[in-house]
Amino acid sequence: MFVPKEETRHVRIPEQAARRAPPPHLRVAERPPGRGLDLHGQIKVAHWKVRGPLFPSLHPLFEQFAVAIAGLSDAIAERAVTLGARAYGTARHVANASRLPEYPQETVRDLEHIRLLADRFDAYLQGLHQARRIAEEGDDGDTADLLTQAISDFEKNAWFLRATGDA
Numbered sequence: 001m002f003v004p005k006e007e008t009r010h011v012r013i014p015e016q017a018a019r020r021a022p023p024p025h026l027r028v029a030e031r032p033p034g035r036g037l038d039l040h041g042q043i044k045v046a047h048w049k050v051r052g053p054l055f056p057s058l059h060p061l062f063e064q065f066a067v068a069i070a071g072l073s074d075a076i077a078e079r080a081v082t083l084g085a086r087a088y089g090t091a092r093h094v095a096n097a098s099r100l101p102e103y104p105q106e107t108v109r110d111l112e113h114i115r116l117l118a119d120r121f122d123a124y125l126q127g128l129h130q131a132r133r134i135a136e137e138g139d140d141g142d143t144a145d146l147l148t149q150a151i152s153d154f155e156k157n158a159w160f161l162r163a164t165g166d167a
């Protein structure tokens with residue numbers, strides 16, 4: 001039987017990150033995942049309910065957005081935890097913390113879903129911009145870089161959404 005050596009049985013984390021107490025500004029890194037998880041659920045509702053001539057484009061496009069935002073939320077939450085902050089992700093917490101408006105459940109038409117999601121994408125991006133500003137003020141360039149990457153990734157999705165709506 002293979003027995004790993006003592007030093008390989010423990011997960012190693014970067015020493016600096018392990019020792020560092022979470023700076024107050026990191027509460028900002030705790031927030032975007034909540035909003036991102038809320039938006040993920042709203043995108044899935046649009047994915048399930050969309051009807052109309054744009055269905056063949058929108059159904060897979062909405063799924064692509066859902067996968068993208070799940071990845072961003074994961075990366076941001078893991079950054080927060082790496083630095084000693086908390087990752088809030090339960091449905092109860094997200095329902096309390098997210099400032100996105102609720103998604104109207106009765107919506108079915110394709111163009112209406114595009115309009116509703118475009119508004120929510122803007123709100124999500126505003127939150128990321130705000131989080132990045134606070135990270136910069138806290139002199140945490142690495143978290144700010146992660147948020148910059150998240151912003152540029154998600155701005156591309158907002159463009160895909162609007163371009164599809166113009167068709």
Ligand SMILES: [Fe+2]
Pocket residue numbers: 047063
């Ligand atoms: Fe699906």
